[in-house]
Amino acid sequence: MRRLLGIGSALGLTLTAILGLFITPPDRVMGTLVRLLYVHPSVAWVAYLAFGVTALACICYLWPRTRAPFWDRLAVSSAEIGVVFCALTLATGSIWGRPTWGVWWAWDARLTTTALLLALFIGYLALRRVTVDPGARARRSAVAGLVAFADVPIVHMSVVWWNTLHQPATVLRPSLASPTVSGSMAWTLLLSFVSFTLLYGWLLMHRYQNSVLESRLEDEGMEIALAERWAEAVPSGAGR
């Protein structure tokens, strides 16, 4: 399964790059800059997806009936991948904004809420490093993950709710039946969404495995530390 995801995403991303850079036509309004459309929205979608999975895992961890370390590990794994994709969303958006708007950055509603989202999830990851006790860490970070996720719908709807520089959604519109892209451009965009999603799945599986190993290392490290302290304490106690 994991290998299939890896091969699928590698092939899909290669094809996306070839189609996006060389095959698809330039846009009537945006010209060749439209080629960034095959990367930027897909990367943003994966950031949404990753943070959505984190939020779901946080709910499952907080719900007493489903509470298990699995959900905590899934939440942190997905959040870390989400942070990478969210940072890429901002970077690729900035690269698109410079030739289009004339500036690398504007305090626009969409841009600002996305930057806030990135900061919130970096905070979530930082919070996990503060607490040592695994149970308390999982509980606190689950609450923080849910609070951070509350920004996702605000980011998505910001172009509808406020008057912004950023263009409205191309595919994930309130009326899904009328996307503003068609033909080879639409197919390439779809391929890009699928490929980046497959990459997310592949990364999540690997990152989750790392979380399992980190927990084992933490447990074993604790056991060794206790054993060493015990070994140090026994001779001094016996001598009295």
Place this chain on the structure above:
Amino acid sequence: MGRGRALRSRPLSYVAAGYALSFVTLGSYTLWVLRRRRSLNRLLRTDGRPGPDR
């Protein structure tokens, strides 16, 4: 100013920069995840203690 105008007149450089940044970042992150896995496995084989090479 002149340099900025020259860049704006070459949108393909922005496109190339966007693609390069995305693929290089994701490739680096993927490598980091795989390397971390290897180092965690190595640490676990040495009972959680840092190995002699550390």
